[in-house]
Amino acid sequence: MHESFLAHRGLRYLWVSAILLSLSILAYLWHDPIPRPNGGTWLGYTLGTIAALLILWLMAFGLRKRLYRSTAGTLRGWLSAHVYLGLAVPVLSLLHSGFQVGWNLHTLLLALVFAVVLSGLFGVWAYLRYPPLITRNRDSATRSAMLEEIAELDRKALELADRIDPKIHALVLRSQQKTRLGGSVWHQLTAGDRSEGVLKALNLLSERQRQQRAQAPTGSTMSGGATILAMVDYLAAAPDRTGEALRELIDLIARKRSLVARIARDVQFQAILEIWLYLHVPLSFALLAALLWHVLSVFFYW
Secondary structure, three states, X not given: OOOOHHHOOOOHHHHHHHHHHHHHHHHHHHOOOOOOOOOOOHHHHHHHHHHHHHHHXXXXXXXXXXXXXXXXXXXXXXXXXXXHHHHHXXXXXXXXXXXXXXXXXXXXXXXXXXXXXXXXXXXXXXXXXXXXXXXXXXXXXXXXXXXXXXXXXXXXXXHHHHHHOHHHHHHHHHHHHOOOOOOOHHHHHOOOOOOOOOOOOHHHXXXXXXXXXXXXXXXXXXXXXXXXXXXXXXHHHOOHHHHHHHHXXXXXXXXXHHHHHHHHHHHHHHHHHHHOHHHHHHHHHHHHHHHHHHHHHHHHHO
């Protein structure tokens, strides 16, 4: 049975984090400096040192992920510790500062701590939520397999359209050329499909067929600006064999659009899984830089 990284070894690192925070809070409550708690007392230095060492160790997780042959614990264990001990850092930072904030470098460091932790929490939520959704959406098929199936459907659709009418062929080809997946970050995150809405009017098909006319309407020509409405009108007036072929073509297009929607969702889920790192990692390095400057400034003025 698969074990979540949050439940690793019976919540071992949750207990480690809870014990560390409990001892720190008890020490803070017991400590009674004059005039008030601050980062310059012996407890302030102790808690600040622990928080700083934790930040350095948390940053090392990025290296551990790339050391595939490392025997320094399992990657799941590192991730579990990264989450739970990372949550301890904001509390330790507040205790270290004696809950004193102001418009200075030290408060900037504290703000970066909270920003990194919040972005990390979003990452935890994403990795718990989206992998199952990706598996369910793919339905045992890979993205490359779905793309290959779309290419095959496009090929069959063009062959069938060419046998029906050159102008139907041109309409289908234009639809295929306008199909877009992925693209900008916004389109990835919103599952954007920028293809032409070829099937928007297909709900009119059955009604139009019931109202077939003896001959094609003079007002419905398959010109370069034809739309799916023209296709439906054409179907309504077409001979039986042509109508059957066109219905088969519409079925191919509908199957393709279903696959396009699945791939768009797959791209969206994958983008959400990755996009938070573009915030979390730069913020982490900004936090490291602010931490080093904080330490140097404290010792310089001490």
